[in-house]
Amino acid sequence: MVYFIGAGPGAADLITVRGQKLLEEADVIIYAGSLVNPELLKAAGKDCLIYDSASMTLEEVLKVMDENRDRKVVRLHTGDPCIYGAIREQMDQLDEMGIKYESVPGVSSFIGAAAALNAEFTLPDVSQTVILTRMAGRTPVPEKEEITKLATHGASMVVFLTSTMLAELTDRLIEGGYGPDSPAAIVYKATWPDQKVIRTKVRDIASAAEAEGINKMALIMVGGFLGNEYDRSKLYDPAFTHQFREASK
Structure with missing residues (x-):
């Protein structure tokens, strides 16, 4: 199983609870070394294999995933992987290879x-x-x-x-x-x-x-x-009626 995890924007404590747990359980971590905070890797177990994808091609990343298809693999991307993460091309190849995967969102x-x-x-x-x-x-x-x-x-x-x-x-x-x-x-x-x-x-x-x-x-x-100019939100305006509150008289 491959987990595409959003590492968050930088601070190590801004990864999600789910993402942190999967890092701790991972057998293999492939992380975007040019962008991901290396502090996050401290969560990895002592026997976890860690690869920095900064110098790897797509084919090399997929080879690691293929060689570890029976293990828990974490693909750690910066921010949220759905934004400039190049994850679609990885997922399409994993589909062809018959390897299951799951996405774990992160803070962009x-x-x-x-x-x-x-x-x-x-x-x-x-x-x-x-x-x-x-x-x-x-x-x-x-x-x-x-x-x-x-x-x-x-x-x-x-x-x-x-x-x-x-x-x-x-x-x-x-x-x-x-x-x-x-x-x-x-x-x-x-x-x-x-x-x-x-x-x-x-x-x-x-x-x-x-x-x-x-x-x-x-x-x-x-x-x-x-800037400094904006209108007040209607949601909390006492003169505005919505599903949960009647306007004040």
Whole structure:
């Protein structure tokens, strides 16, 4: 059995209880060494085989899974594996190989970054939509999902995997409709001990990152949700009736 487990955004105690238990029980752990906090590996038993997938190909990862098909294998991904985790291609191959698998969700880095900012993505009358995306680089994105087009919505946006292209990102955000003075934030290594949180404006994203020496492992967040203007939620408004409460007279 293979378990695809979300390791969480960084802090070792942000893995789920289920994920932690499976780590402790694992016979084999294959972890994304370039991103996963190595502190999590302390949960492994003394006889557990541990592989760092940072230098491995898909075929090499699958070979380890195949060789250990009768054992409990944990595939440990950063954040939640359903976001930029490349898990579908692994699962499709496991189907062909006749190896069963299960997914265990984790806390994504964009959630950890929001916590670092004490921010709410979905503020009333500001934004009710969150866009998770990245810039096209060596790996392309679908043309209809180009940053400039997504920016036209003016929604809360979180940009992954783009720390080396921030000047271009700024240009495309502004071209798409975010004002140069729109609030933005950079969260480096969310929830890790060396986390950095920078509040800035869209026009200053690149210079703010450069000033802090940030060129990897950062999320860029843009939108009115980082500002100070929003409407009160109807859910707790005494003048609003819903299924569980009558409005006050």
